[in-house]
Amino acid sequence: MQENENISHENNDDDQHEHAHDDNDAEQHTHEHDDDGQHAHAHHHEESFISKYIFSLDHKMIGKQFLIYGLIMLFVGGGLALLFRWKLAYPEKPLPFIGVSQQYLDDGEVVTGADKRWERIFDSEKEEWVEVNMPAGVMTDAFYNMLFTMHATIMVFFVVVPILVGAFGNFLIPLMIGTRDMAFPVLNMLSFWLAVLAAIVMAVGFFVPDGHAASGWTGYAPLSADPQWTGVGWGQNLWAISLLIQGFSSLVGSINYITTVINMRAPGMTFFRLPLVIWSLFIVAILLLLAFPVLSSALALLIFDRLAGTTFFTTTAEGGGDPLLWQHLFWFFGHPEVYILILPGMGIASELIAVNSRKPIFGYHSMVYAMIAIAFLGWIVWGHHMFQSGMQPGMGAFFMTTTMLIAVPSAIKTFNWLGTMFKGSIRFTTPMLHGIAFVSMFVIGGLSGIYMANTPVDIFIHDTYYIVAHIHYVVFGGSLFAIFGGIVFWFPKMYGRYMNDALNKIHFWITFIAFNCTFFPMHILGVGGHRRRISNPLAETVGDVVTQESLFADMNIFITMSAFTLGFAQLILVFNFFWSIYKGKVAEKNPWHVTTLEWEAPTPVPHGNFEQIPTVHRGPYEYSVPGEESDWIPQTQPEPAPAGGGD
Amino acid sequence: MLHWLPKNISKHPQYVDTLFTLIYWITLVVLVLVFATLIVFLIMYRHREGHRAEYIEGSTKLEIIWTTATTVIVFGLAMLSFPEWNKLKATPENPDYVVQVRGEQFNWYMIYHGPDNEFGTDDDLELENELYVPIDKDIQIELTSIDVIHSFFIPNLRLKQDALPNRVLKNIMFNAQETGRYEIPCAELCGFGHAEMRGYLIVKTQDEYDAWVKEQWPE
Numbered sequence: 001m002q003e004n005e006n007i008s009h010e011n012n013d014d015d016q017h018e019h020a021h022d023d024n025d026a027e028q029h030t031h032e033h034d035d036d037g038q039h040a041h042a043h044h045h046e047e048s049f050i051s052k053y054i055f056s057l058d059h060k061m062i063g064k065q066f067l068i069y070g071l072i073m074l075f076v077g078g079g080l081a082l083l084f085r086w087k088l089a090y091p092e093k094p095l096p097f098i099g100v101s102q103q104y105l106d107d108g109e110v111v112t113g114a115d116k117r118w119e120r121i122f123d124s125e126k127e128e129w130v131e132v133n134m135p136a137g138v139m140t141d142a143f144y145n146m147l148f149t150m151h152a153t154i155m156v157f158f159v160v161v162p163i164l165v166g167a168f169g170n171f172l173i174p175l176m177i178g179t180r181d182m183a184f185p186v187l188n189m190l191s192f193w194l195a196v197l198a199a200i201v202m203a204v205g206f207f208v209p210d211g212h213a214a215s216g217w218t219g220y221a222p223l224s225a226d227p228q229w230t231g232v233g234w235g236q237n238l239w240a241i242s243l244l245i246q247g248f249s250s251l252v253g254s255i256n257y258i259t260t261v262i263n264m265r266a267p268g269m270t271f272f273r274l275p276l277v278i279w280s281l282f283i284v285a286i287l288l289l290l291a292f293p294v295l296s297s298a299l300a301l302l303i304f305d306r307l308a309g310t311t312f313f314t315t316t317a318e319g320g321g322d323p324l325l326w327q328h329l330f331w332f333f334g335h336p337e338v339y340i341l342i343l344p345g346m347g348i349a350s351e352l353i354a355v356n357s358r359k360p361i362f363g364y365h366s367m368v369y370a371m372i373a374i375a376f377l378g379w380i381v382w383g384h385h386m387f388q389s390g391m392q393p394g395m396g397a398f399f400m401t402t403t404m405l406i407a408v409p410s411a412i413k414t415f416n417w418l419g420t421m422f423k424g425s426i427r428f429t430t431p432m433l434h435g436i437a438f439v440s441m442f443v444i445g446g447l448s449g450i451y452m453a454n455t456p457v458d459i460f461i462h463d464t465y466y467i468v469a470h471i472h473y474v475v476f477g478g479s480l481f482a483i484f485g486g487i488v489f490w491f492p493k494m495y496g497r498y499m500n501d502a503l504n505k506i507h508f509w510i511t512f513i514a515f516n517c518t519f520f521p522m523h524i525l526g527v528g529g530h531r532r533r534i535s536n537p538l539a540e541t542v543g544d545v546v547t548q549e550s551l552f553a554d555m556n557i558f559i560t561m562s563a564f565t566l567g568f569a570q571l572i573l574v575f576n577f578f579w580s581i582y583k584g585k586v587a588e589k590n591p592w593h594v595t596t597l598e599w600e601a602p603t604p605v606p607h608g609n610f611e612q613i614p615t616v617h618r619g620p621y622e623y624s625v626p627g628e629e630s631d632w633i634p635q636t637q638p639e640p641a642p643a644g645g646g647d
Numbered sequence: 648m649l650h651w652l653p654k655n656i657s658k659h660p661q662y663v664d665t666l667f668t669l670i671y672w673i674t675l676v677v678l679v680l681v682f683a684t685l686i687v688f689l690i691m692y693r694h695r696e697g698h699r700a701e702y703i704e705g706s707t708k709l710e711i712i713w714t715t716a717t718t719v720i721v722f723g724l725a726m727l728s729f730p731e732w733n734k735l736k737a738t739p740e741n742p743d744y745v746v747q748v749r750g751e752q753f754n755w756y757m758i759y760h761g762p763d764n765e766f767g768t769d770d771d772l773e774l775e776n777e778l779y780v781p782i783d784k785d786i787q788i789e790l791t792s793i794d795v796i797h798s799f800f801i802p803n804l805r806l807k808q809d810a811l812p813n814r815v816l817k818n819i820m821f822n823a824q825e826t827g828r829y830e831i832p833c834a835e836l837c838g839f840g841h842a843e844m845r846g847y848l849i850v851k852t853q854d855e856y857d858a859w860v861k862e863q864w865p866e
Contacts, residue, residue, distance in 0.1 A: 140839070141839040141840065141841075141842065142839040145836070145838075145839055145841075214839070215836065216836050220795075220796055220835070220836070222794070222795050222796070222812060223795045223796065223836065223837065223838065229752065229794055229795045229837075229838055230838055230839070231839075314812070315812055315813040315814070316813075317813070323796055323811060323812065324811070357692070357700060358694075358699075358700040359700045359701070359702070359703065360702065360703070360704050360705075361705075362703065362704070362705050362706075363704075363705035363706070363709075363710055364704070364705065365705075366705070366710045388798065388807050388808055388809050389796075389809045389811075390808070390809050390811045390814065390816055393732070393733070393736035393737075393818065394733075396732055396736070397729055397732065397733075400725055400728060400729075400732070401722075401725050404721035404722070404724060404725050405718075405721065407717055407720075407721045408714060408717045408718050408721065411713060411714075411717040412710065412713065412714055412717075414681065415709070415713045416705075416710075418681070418684055418685060418688060419703070419705065419706070419709070421685075421688045421689070421692060422688055422692065422703070423692055423700060423701040423703060424688075424692045424700045424701075425692065425693075425694045425695070425698060425699060425700040426688075426689060426692050426693050426694055427694045428693070428694075436685070436689070439685070440681075440682065440685060443678065443681050443682075444678065447674040447677060447678055448674070450670055450673075450674060450721070450724070451667070451670055451674075454666060454670060454724060454725075454728050455728055455732040456662060456663045456666050456728055456731045456732050456735060457663060457666050457667050457670060459663060459735065459805060459806065459807050460652075460663055460667070460802070460805045460807065462807055462834070463798060463800070463807070463834035463835060464834075523648065524648060524651050527648055527649065527651045527652055528651040528652070528653065529652075529653050529800075529802035531800070531832055531834050531842075533836045533841065534841060534842035535839075535841070535842045536842040536843070537842075539842040539843045539845070547830060547845070548653055548802060548830055548832075549832075623700065623702070624699055624700040624701065624702050625702055626702050631699060631700065
């Protein structure tokens with residue numbers, strides 16, 4: 001395919017890049033170079049509101065839908081966390097605003113409006129939802145179990161995966177490999193609407209009698225398999241059904257991503273010219289495709305156990321199945337799932353760091369191989385969740401070795417990120433701050449993982465807050481900072497406007513500090529033997545004995561205060577996000593001076609993405625090439641570059 | 648951070664603390680080095696007018712160095728841990744005492760076999776949430792559960808083992824070196840009473856323990 005003159009870049013001016021076809025309102029593209037047949041439906045008719053915003057087939061709109069879906073669920077999941085953090089700090093104290101006042105508790109005197117409301121609720125015949133779950137504003141232990149179960153379930157399945165894979169995957173893959181849309185646009189739409197259905201089913205679970213699932217996001221049998229142990233009825237069933245639906249959503253999405261990346265790369269876009277974020281999303285799609293069916297099978301068996309009287313995961317005197325079977329199936333899925341949560345974050349961070357250091361990625365190939373190695377090792381480490389489970393101890397040795405080995409590709413990646421910054425020209429933009437936060441928090445999360453990988457040490461820290469600290473350093477400190485950085489970075493391409501940078505910086509610093517104040521002390525709790533998943537750290541069964549956990553009461557209060565700060569800081573991001581969609585400063589086509597293809601497309605990106613499918617001539621990280629005047633060369637610029645580049 | 652560890656009263660798994668300390672120092676050194684490098688890079692290579700980044704695509708030599716170094720460290724740690732792990736999870740051969748422990752929402756039940764040295768007979772003694780043992784003796788626990796999975800956790804002994812319904816695990820042994828009263832919380836989510844599920848280990852001197860036995864089975 002011959003290059004259109006306009007496509008090649010003019011990069012001899014330094015700041016304001018004016019491009020020949022920047023006036024994207026012109027929308028001059030025609031069907032002439034519609035050689036891949038992807039956008040035949042796209043151009044010449046006005047789309048209705050429904051087909052444009054609701055049942056859209058356009059990968060960019062589906063990406064944005066996933067993003068907003070994920071952000072809404074982030075607030076649901078985060079809100080649940082704040083509720084149970086209150087209980088951990090003040091186990092017996094009513095919630096502020098919602099609960100009754102202290103006077104009412106002490107001598108029944110009605111002081112506040114909440115007291116009056118509660119008076120009415122207690123007097124009424126009907127059993128109200130709040131009365132069952134938090135009488136007088138004090139959460140019950142059963143309600144607490146439901147809260148942390150749903151917090152993790154929502155964060156893992158309805159926030160991080162939909163945003164990283166659904167939003168960034170959809171938005172970036174076609175744009176960065178240089179094609180007009182996904183291979184299967186209808187499947188793509190199906191993937192989103194299945195995710196919506198799953199979220200609705202999950203939400204319904206909160207309001208069925210006996211409450212939502214309360215056996216942890218890991219749903220260990222027999223607690224999850226037999227209603228008599230938790231008292232939870234349809235909540236647990238809906239939990240399983242919702243995850244089954246979410247599994248189908250991920251499945252069709254991943255098939256789509258794999259097909260698209262393999263078949264629809266622009267001319268010249270070889271695999272080793274793919275940006276690292278595309279590599280990460282490609283690898284993750286393969287993991288999702290292979291891992292989710294295992295969870296789906298386990299969930300199906302669980303539903304049979306609950307509804308059809310089978311005993312796959314329970315034992316009876318006459319025989320039956322085995323609770324450990326559930327753990328093996330769950331973690332066979334669950335460990336690849338953990339890498340599904342972090343790999344796209346690594347990809348995004350790589351982009352942010354290379355662009356803002358104005359340097360090629362240090363060791364591009366070893367970065368790719370390290371991700372492949374992590375993905376491969378991810379399949380053979382699941383037993384490290386089960387060292388104390390009663391699994392045959394000899395297997396512990398194997399799983400310890402494989403788990404320790406994951407430190408190797410993780411270290412390679414970390415050192416390569418540092419190498420990328422080495423002798424760079426680092427611009428401290430908000431995306432870069434998030435990129436740096438990602439690397440440093442990932443280092444802490446990675447290093448704390450070594451303690452658990454080590455079987456003898458794991459005997460002590462297993463099931464303590466140490467684990468909670470570790471997972472949050474990886475998934476919040478890692479994935480979420482990458483998500484925040486990615487949102488700020490690609491926002492100009494998504495919505496054609498900038499987010500407000502002052503607000504972004506405020507959001508970053510509050511989040512970064514509050515995050516560390518919230519989760520770092522959890523390491524100390526864990527070392528002190530503070531168990532995870534307990535509703536009341538002050539619980540004492542015998543007399544006036546001071547329990548080990550009650551020693552951490554002050555630290556728990558500190559963590560809760562930090563968590564509230566962290567939670568409320570996210571309102572800044574959401575306000576900024578929605579405000580900027582309508583009121584942000586209009587962005588130029590390539591504000592960060594990036595080499596990859598998505599920035600070659602006009603802003604806002606039209607249906608069909610490119611006026612003409614670009615041809616790729618070079619790798620994705622051609623920054624500060626010696627002898628070039630500009631410090632970046634787009635992937636579309638032919639080699640050898642004419643002196644000065646451009647037209 | 649390590650001073651937060653509950654006091655270790657165990658004869659055997661001192662290694663747990665040794666390994667913990669070793670990993671603590673290794674990770675701390677790595678953490679400090681990485682953060683120091685990061686901060687130095689951020690300051691030295693910050694954007695300055697008229698200053699351009701250097702085009703460096705990577706270094707095979709460095710990749711080999713840090714891959715090898717990390718591999719050696721983690722393999723070394725794994726090698727150090729294998730023998731300890733095997734010792735800690737082995738079934739004891741000649742325990743001085745055997746006690747059966749049963750997890751049941753939301754209590755631990757401790758079962759002593761009585762003078763006939765056999766479990767399942769009439770002279771068995773079942774205690775709720777109290778485990779009496781003599782000091783400096785190898786105690787074997789036969790652990791089970793009758794409803795859901797619980798986890799038998801004695802922080803001061805660096806001991807943890809999940810209790811599985813309808814299965815008896817016998818590879819649990821400890822030897823307490825100090826008299827006193829220690830917690831046995833349940834570490835695996837087992838339902839709404841999970842936080843309150845806590846037993847106590849009471850370590851007595853041999854004389855006190857013998858007296859206690861006499862009290863339970865007066866002849």
